[in-house]
Amino acid sequence: MEIDGYLDVPLWLAPMAGVIGSAFRRIVRRYPCGLVFTELLSARGLLAGSKTMEPLTRFHESERPIAFQLYGAEPQVVAEAASLVKERFSPDVVDINMGCPSKKIVRSGAGAALMGDPSRVFDMVKAVTEAVCPVPLTVKIRSGLHSRSINAKEVALAAQDGGAKAITVHPRTKTQGFKGRADWRVIGEVVEACGIPVIGSGDVVLPQDARRMMDETGCAGVMIGRGSLGRPWVFLQAYACLKGDAVPEDPSPQEIGKMALQQLFWEVEEKGERRGVVEMRKHLLWYSRGISGAKAFRREISKLSSLEDGIKLVVEFFSLEEEQVGFKRKEPIGVPY
């Protein structure tokens, strides 16, 4: 499909390494969301068949359309990895990470380091576009390396010339990391300079923020990251805002509890009991925000290590009735991967 098809619902779920996996993406899929992303995947790791990559590449068919995001420093290496990903996973979109500020990744010349080298951006995008054709290639950039070297426009144009079909701009510098406010004016500048769709990322928390970002910057779509954690229904609410409809209310604590329980099952199904439950701890913290009694619940969550205890805790905290749990313990949990 052309990239415009993924912008029919112009709300994308942001990649968030170590936070968002297949189970949460499956939950988000209940709501209007044009595209979801894997977390950033090492091109070298994929080519080496590294075992650590396997869990990161897992996804469920119901998550489609899905973008696989790669990072690397050398255009040919990223192109080769992209070609492998295309063959093995048939992603709907391939994305190149040009924004990760992690020291290790930047030192290797990948992630946000690419913001300092627009000609390499062009070479990489060109090589990867050719490798994945006809799968659309997108890139995700920052505003620049430092506050005195804001060059998102230049990098975006290099990516566009190389063949990128869309560009996501997270308008913080590498130095800022995730601190301070995202400067949406940079998104507007990239929109003005580029002919391809630009997606804005950063500080979209309330449903109204998505509408505001599109109005203020002219961007074609909005990515939602941290604002969706523990509140994936923000996609439904933001979509209503975009259409000018009344914003649906937040779900009841019981509905949130059912959602959390479903995610817990999927986490365990995907990662096994121990890892799945540990992974779910932070999501349970987010799901419990704003619900009374959350303090004691949080203390219990930090000790959680079995599915059985996880179910009990969620059922009690969110006041779920037995029939709302919707499964019997000895039955297999959902669809296998």
Ligand SMILES: Cc1cc2nc3c(=O)[nH]c(=O)nc-3n(C[C@H](O)[C@H](O)[C@H](O)COP(=O)(O)O)c2cc1C
């Ligand atoms: C914990 C965490 C992990 C992230 N991992 C990635 C990643 O793997 N790839 C990427 O392009 N951006 C990553 N980001 C950046 C987000 O995709 C997004 O651009 C940023 O958080 C700003 O959006 P937000 O304010 O909606 O969260 C990450 C952000 C956070 C907080």
